Amino acid sequence: MTYRWMLRTLDDPGVVAQLQPRLNDLPTALTRALALRDVNSFEAARDFFRASRSDLHNPLDMADMPRAAERVAAAIADGETVLVYGDYDVDGTTATAMCTHFLHQQDVPASFFIPDRYEDGYGLCKRGIDAAVERGASLIIALDCGITAHAEADYAREQGLDLIICDHHTPKDTLPNAYAVLDPKRDDCAYPFTELSGAGVGFKLLQATQRVRGASEDRVFDYLDLLGISIASDIVPMYGENRILMQEGLAALQSTERVGLRALAKAADLDLTSVKTTGNIVFTIGPRINAAGRMAHARKAVDLMLESDPATARDQAEELEQLNKERRSLDERIRKEATKQAERQITARTAHALVLYDPDWHLGVIGIVASRIVEQFYKPTIMLTRNGDAVKGSARSISGVNIYRALTDCEDVLTQFGGHDYAAGMSLPEANVSKLRDRFNEAIAERITPELLTPTIKVDAHVDLETIGTADGRFWAVLQQFGPFGPSNPRPVFHLGPCRVAKSPRTVGRDDAHLKFTVAPADTDAPQIDVIGFGQGDKLDLLRESRRSGTPIELVAKVDENTWRGQTSIQLKLRDVRLYDGDSSLRAASAQAAAQ
Numbered sequence: 001m002t003y004r005w006m007l008r009t010l011d012d013p014g015v016v017a018q019l020q021p022r023l024n025d026l027p028t029a030l031t032r033a034l035a036l037r038d039v040n041s042f043e044a045a046r047d048f049f050r051a052s053r054s055d056l057h058n059p060l061d062m063a064d065m066p067r068a069a070e071r072v073a074a075a076i077a078d079g080e081t082v083l084v085y086g087d088y089d090v091d092g093t094t095a096t097a098m099c100t101h102f103l104h105q106q107d108v109p110a111s112f113f114i115p116d117r118y119e120d121g122y123g124l125c126k127r128g129i130d131a132a133v134e135r136g137a138s139l140i141i142a143l144d145c146g147i148t149a150h151a152e153a154d155y156a157r158e159q160g161l162d163l164i165i166c167d168h169h170t171p172k173d174t175l176p177n178a179y180a181v182l183d184p185k186r187d188d189c190a191y192p193f194t195e196l197s198g199a200g201v202g203f204k205l206l207q208a209t210q211r212v213r214g215a216s217e218d219r220v221f222d223y224l225d226l227l228g229i230s231i232a233s234d235i236v237p238m239y240g241e242n243r244i245l246m247q248e249g250l251a252a253l254q255s256t257e258r259v260g261l262r263a264l265a266k267a268a269d270l271d272l273t274s275v276k277t278t279g280n281i282v283f284t285i286g287p288r289i290n291a292a293g294r295m296a297h298a299r300k301a302v303d304l305m306l307e308s309d310p311a312t313a314r315d316q317a318e319e320l321e322q323l324n325k326e327r328r329s330l331d332e333r334i335r336k337e338a339t340k341q342a343e344r345q346i347t348a349r350t351a352h353a354l355v356l357y358d359p360d361w362h363l364g365v366i367g368i369v370a371s372r373i374v375e376q377f378y379k380p381t382i383m384l385t386r387n388g389d390a391v392k393g394s395a396r397s398i399s400g401v402n403i404y405r406a407l408t409d410c411e412d413v414l415t416q417f418g419g420h421d422y423a424a425g426m427s428l429p430e431a432n433v434s435k436l437r438d439r440f441n442e443a444i445a446e447r448i449t450p451e452l453l454t455p456t457i458k459v460d461a462h463v464d465l466e467t468i469g470t471a472d473g474r475f476w477a478v479l480q481q482f483g484p485f486g487p488s489n490p491r492p493v494f495h496l497g498p499c500r501v502a503k504s505p506r507t508v509g510r511d512d513a514h515l516k517f518t519v520a521p522a523d524t525d526a527p528q529i530d531v532i533g534f535g536q537g538d539k540l541d542l543l544r545e546s547r548r549s550g551t552p553i554e555l556v557a558k559v560d561e562n563t564w565r566g567q568t569s570i571q572l573k574l575r576d577v578r579l580y581d582g583d584s585s586l587r588a589a590s591a592q593a594a595a596q
Helices: 015-023 030-036 042-049 065-078 090-105 125-135 150-158 198-215 220-233 242-253 259-267 277-293 299-306 310-348 364-379 402-410 430-448 472-479 535-547 585-595
Strands: 006-007 082-086 110-115 138-141 161-167 178-181 354-357 382-386 390-396 416-419 423-427 456-459 493-501 506-508 514-521 531-532 553-564 568-579
Touching: 015 030, 015 042, 030 472, 042 354, 042 430, 065 138, 065 178, 065 198, 082 090, 082 125, 090 110, 090 138, 090 198, 090 277, 090 299, 125 138, 125 150, 150 161, 150 416, 161 198, 161 220, 178 198, 198 242, 220 242, 220 277, 242 277, 259 277, 259 299, 259 310, 277 299, 277 310, 277 568, 299 310, 310 354, 310 364, 354 364, 354 430, 364 382, 364 390, 364 402, 382 423, 382 430, 390 402, 390 430, 402 416, 402 423, 402 430, 423 430, 423 456, 472 553, 493 535, 514 535, 531 553, 535 553, 535 568
Parallel strands: 006 456, 082 110, 082 138, 138 161, 161 178, 354 382, 531 568
Antiparallel strands: 382 390, 390 423, 416 423, 493 514, 493 553, 506 514, 514 531, 553 568
16 A cells, blocks of 8 residues: 655644753654644643643533432442443443442442343343343443433333433434433533543543542542553543543553453463553453454453452453454454455445445454455445344544544434444444445545545654664653553654665565564664564565665654563564655655754
């Protein structure tokens, strides 16, 4: 795939020169990366690098929160039976385990209900409300769902149940008629931070409940390990409260005493003490928790997180490990089938977007596959399959295209839909699949531009190899403090070059998919830094040509570290590489910006 390299622009180009002396002459590349994250003063830098629990907002500032917290406090005081209702993804299941465990700790007879992906679908359902009635509950706490559940909220009220909704998805014009609706995205909500995960909203409810009760909030912070898994897995923006909670969540996860999480890590061959980044969660813990809801039932994941017996937890974790292996196999088969469909669709029509349908695809993995199809073809994509009498699907988008808004243009051919800017879910009659394909394509065509259709690698700054490889290690030491990384705070991408390929490049991995080589400055022997390019084995000939002809290269990469046989060293994670033609616009633009 061909990429555009684009230097990210600063609102005030002169801020780098102004800020750098105040940060003890921090390397220009890092100062620029800070400014791109709206860190444009010494005070802002101090807050960025030293953010703490004391910077969290008052949970009672959230709309409906005082009413909700007082209701939960009353349920605790009176020993009411409570049903915790959660979604079946990682965010929903971690939130469910957190809230259920908290209520048990207060001696509340609480139970949980997770909808079945296939029988119930997403969100609040009548069967879950009926379960609350059967169990004698008087209060339902819905987590990571419910913001559009108008009919279900009315049904709960008819059954004499109080319903508290804790959600973080975009509301519609009216809110459900629930006892309380907690969602920082409400238009009338003055809460200062709008990007909490679903579990984050639930966490705030528990905090507020303790405040109303006059009890210690320390017990709520015992759930930071679960909350951290939620924040990382739900890919919410990593700034403000999310960044603080994620930082503390990583530390909590490293030392967690939750036997279910320890068993899950062991089954995945993951050393929890080494979990230092969100990526460790996204690629190991998250998929295994998700596998329960995708391949079987999500209650298996909640049971594991609530389990206190190590032997039982070990068996449960092994079951999730097996389910995840099955999911990966299914994922690969469906990806190949979807790829063929996409290629036919692109050949047969002017496809601004892809709508792919097979009634036999597994509902639990089409969202994952949709993401892979977007990566491959760089087009907004909907994957659909049949579920009973209906067709259900998952949508994924590209940068700059709000897929939720595009689906609103197709609302009349959908039974229901919901989601975020870049991901959404929907259901529709099978007879409307062809209509959706046309309407969604039109909706995307109205929003797309030629620039958006060419994937762009956004670069924070140019940096020299000598700066990265300084003996004092300052560059890497400061860069690590930029984390935790995620949306709105991605790991910085740097431009390097001209460089020399210092050692013979080679491909590694299955089917020679990955690329390994070493770079050095074009005119010296040191420093030499290793480079790994995952999925970029096709660039091998370019690197060989560079060595054969003596032509330098330029590259865009992230700076990371690699540990091998107990030895840790700096490593570049390659995003793209080109032969250097002697005129790097990125290097020049970065140098000009630094001089202003």
